Amino acid sequence: MKIMALLNALPGACAQGLIWGIMAIGVYITYKILDLADLTVDGTMCTGGAVCIIMMVNGFPVWVALLAAFGAGMLAGLVTGIFHTVMGIPAILSGILTQLGLYSVNLRIMMGKSNQAISVDKYDLLVSLRYVKGVEFYKNTIFVTAVFIIIIIALLYWFFGTELGCAIRATGSNPNMSRAQGINTNKGKIIGLMLSNGIVALASGLYAQYQGFSDVNAGRGAIVIGLAAVIIGQVVFGKINGNFAFRLLSVVFGAIIYYLVMQIVMWMGLESNDLKLFSALVVAVFLAIPYMKETYFSKKVKRGGAGNA
């Protein structure tokens, strides 16, 4: 086991973690703020990249392409939102339906191919595997992505402090109370889902550039990675009493930790084919911790001793 091989791989893992950190911020909005598990992201994590690459190949500047990716993600979120609210389909199922439909849509966007490449030599990409080492710092993918993250967190921090943002948070926290206070909870859920999927698609656009191609399977299991980041962030930094911006930042750190750990287990000899099994198990364990703590390891309380209204 060569330690140098691991050290060499770390900057790449870091860059990947940062890009997936943006994705995880999207997941945080639905999973933590809206209290919905939105599986649409498995589709949008491909859609964004597909839109971005196809637009760039067709001569659009990278910013326009990323904005279009964001818009495409929002549309996907809108569809899930309508399935869930107007049509009354449970949130998880709504997400699965959209995700399934998106598979076809994604293939259409990519002109019927399952894979569309973009060359870093021919196009002016914002981020790339090649920009991780040996480039000026302002071109470095880690720097560029970090700037993206700071801007996104700042915007979200502002948004969730507005009247509309507060209404969306209330919707997730207590829908009954929200309606009693005149909040249209359906609208709140739809906006939240759109915002979330928009951010995921933006991350997807960056990720496709980073890898140099968009792939129809790019989003498979994305929700698990997103959840892993959210949960790891919560477990590692949850004790620190920070504000909303700090919570989002801890999600990003969660994603970085996730990718570093993945890199380490691969370096230790885990086959890359087994990675998804490993991530699924890791996330299952982390999801189970709060429940198991409560159920199996809680201190015995004397019967009737802890009555507290």
Added chain:
Amino acid sequence: MLKISDVKKTFNAGTINEKMALKGLSLQLEEGDFVTVIGGNGAGKSTMLNAVAGVWPVDAGSIYIDDINVTRLPEHKRAKYLGRVFQDPMTGTAAGMQIEENLALASRRGASRGLRMGISHKERELYKEKLEMLGLGLEERMTAKVGLLSGGQRQALTLLMATLKKPKVLLLDEHTAALDPKTAKKVLDLTEKIIETENLTAIMITHNMKDALRLGNRLVMMHEGRIIYDVKGEEKAKLQVSDLLEKFDQVSGGEFANDRMLLAK
């Protein structure tokens, strides 16, 4: 002020659990009325409040608030006219949000919510004053999460939220039933005080006959989805618990001994 006319509601229609909860309910409130509602389990008391609040659509009949037909308005739109406090202290507040944020949400009831800041400095001052009125020390903990508060504190806060923006009708659904006697009394005193000073129109469901008699200018007894007894003013002031029990026995044919016990509590 509030006019409920011949409202009907059946739950689980067509199934074995079919239950006709409201069987042509009518009730009209004048401005400033403070109505206490009593009745046994399943009489339709909460169902009546939920029908007014628009939690689900009614099957028949109409509901007017101040000459506005709200029968078909969704819950969040009707909220503009209503203040609500629920039986479960968890229902009325957002546990994951701060005390001041909850108040800010409530103060925007009925207003459109845009991209202005969710809470302003000026508001904080106002909320501080209002919280001081509760006498629970919450004014010192305005940025604390509501989830950290006790049931009584949460009910008091919910009451404040329901009346922060003056509602046309205040709906109180057994809002002290889940509290211990001492806290219940405190919340009830507060309710009385707020209704009086703000001159609110209110409907309060209670299982406590004494409270039903002591509070309000009007008393309504419900049974099997209808109002079967309605007294106000002088006549109500003269009523005794024994009168109510007698009335109750009369309508229920004495067969609901359990309900009688419950009401006498």
